[in-house]
Amino acid sequence: MTKNLTDKIKEYLKKPIAVAGLTALLAFGGKELYAKDIHVPEEYQAIQSAIDVSEEGDRVLVAPGEYIINEPITYRGKNIILKSEEGSENTIICLKDFCETPWGPYSVILFVNGETTKAVLDGFTITGACRAYDGGGIYCNGSSPTIINNIITENIARRSGGGIACLSADPLIKSNVISKNMGSAQGGGIYCENSKAEIIDNIIKENSVWGEDGGGIHCRGVSPIIIKGNCIIDNFAYEQAGGITCIPSGLEMQSKALIKNNIIARNRSYEHGCGIVCTDCVDIIGNTIVGNSAGYASGGVLGQEGNLLLNNIIWANTPTDLSGIQLSNVSYCDISQEGFAGIHGNISADPLLVNPNPDPNTLDNLINNGDFDGAMKYLTRCFSLQPNSPCIDAGYDEYSDPDCSRADIGAIYFDRRDPYRDGFIDFKDYAELLRNWQKSGSELEGDIDKNGTVDYEDLETLSENWLSVVPVYGGCED
Numbered sequence: 001m002t003k004n005l006t007d008k009i010k011e012y013l014k015k016p017i018a019v020a021g022l023t024a025l026l027a028f029g030g031k032e033l034y035a036k037d038i039h040v041p042e043e044y045q046a047i048q049s050a051i052d053v054s055e056e057g058d059r060v061l062v063a064p065g066e067y068i069i070n071e072p073i074t075y076r077g078k079n080i081i082l083k084s085e086e087g088s089e090n091t092i093i094c095l096k097d098f099c100e101t102p103w104g105p106y107s108v109i110l111f112v113n114g115e116t117t118k119a120v121l122d123g124f125t126i127t128g129a130c131r132a133y134d135g136g137g138i139y140c141n142g143s144s145p146t147i148i149n150n151i152i153t154e155n156i157a158r159r160s161g162g163g164i165a166c167l168s169a170d171p172l173i174k175s176n177v178i179s180k181n182m183g184s185a186q187g188g189g190i191y192c193e194n195s196k197a198e199i200i201d202n203i204i205k206e207n208s209v210w211g212e213d214g215g216g217i218h219c220r221g222v223s224p225i226i227i228k229g230n231c232i233i234d235n236f237a238y239e240q241a242g243g244i245t246c247i248p249s250g251l252e253m254q255s256k257a258l259i260k261n262n263i264i265a266r267n268r269s270y271e272h273g274c275g276i277v278c279t280d281c282v283d284i285i286g287n288t289i290v291g292n293s294a295g296y297a298s299g300g301v302l303g304q305e306g307n308l309l310l311n312n313i314i315w316a317n318t319p320t321d322l323s324g325i326q327l328s329n330v331s332y333c334d335i336s337q338e339g340f341a342g343i344h345g346n347i348s349a350d351p352l353l354v355n356p357n358p359d360p361n362t363l364d365n366l367i368n369n370g371d372f373d374g375a376m377k378y379l380t381r382c383f384s385l386q387p388n389s390p391c392i393d394a395g396y397d398e399y400s401d402p403d404c405s406r407a408d409i410g411a412i413y414f415d416r417r418d419p420y421r422d423g424f425i426d427f428k429d430y431a432e433l434l435r436n437w438q439k440s441g442s443e444l445e446g447d448i449d450k451n452g453t454v455d456y457e458d459l460e461t462l463s464e465n466w467l468s469v470v471p472v473y474g475g476c477e478d
Contacts, residue, residue: 051078152179237268
């Protein structure tokens, strides 16, 4: 590895990921910060009516039900919280009666008046847009809202961003399900143009574009975007990148992105490139990119010479895993394609994921029942490493996982404190420990201290971490 590449790796690994507006969002936990609460439909029948009478810092709390609207909901530049009382599966905002009209600004939710991260959309199903130009579900232009805990599904955009479109906008998009949306040109799930969006911990599934590219996410222009901790699965693009596209919009405008700790799986494209298609300003670190398929070129990552690839599992993509990327910039990855193993710490061995083909029905049932955490745990377990995976402790040797062992390769690191591999210490982990109780051997589930036997020391460690949430993504953040 060259010195320049080593320095570049260290620069990115030591740089903290700042979630835009997260501090401000957490500050909302204190009720004293709310000017007042406005209730729908108890006080106002319509959500828009409640927003219209609200003031800076208010909360509009919406009771369960289906709210049929015939024009988009807009915050009108107010930094307020619009929040459901009982979650997205029980609180639906549906745009109706526009499917026969000309194409126009018919998104379900609009952020177009300079709203900041203190403008929060929390806990709704957003659906029904079928004649929007950009951003069928949510359209952000010149605004930076916080979009959390929503289901954004079955929306259509004539151009781009079937689920969400961000134009010169810097939103935080976190912990949402973005599914079954369609864009005619780019970005079936999310479209970003000249935007500094942070797309964190979402499930982005079964979105499509039938004109061009970016079935899951499309980034265009000067978009220094962060895409981290998402599961991007079963999306489709007619041309390129069923998963993620990051491309320039002109010779002087390069799309910049950090793509880190994502699961990118089972995406499809008819033409070239599928999992990720990007320019050389994109760094791809600690992802699991498996089972994607393209018509030609690379089903895994189709990039350029300047891309940095580090600590990724890139496996069983068709027709190839990688294309267009300089070999010297690919380090500590597990790649099924020939020509990389043995160079810069790269290996080529089955990563031994628990289940790289999660059941769509199981996932849908969890989402439809409002169990987003359960859906994320299910996907985490499916794409976790088995105890004998060659990716364990095989990552960049100056990079540690949250348990302070050497970094693993892939999005989900192997934490021996969590034998069930779902990111949470509970009875399922005790069941795994008891299954191997007093057994001896190598790589036993439940042998937390690695002494070759599942014993009382392991039970004590598990008990000390009882009901703990353990980090599932590789890499210390400090």
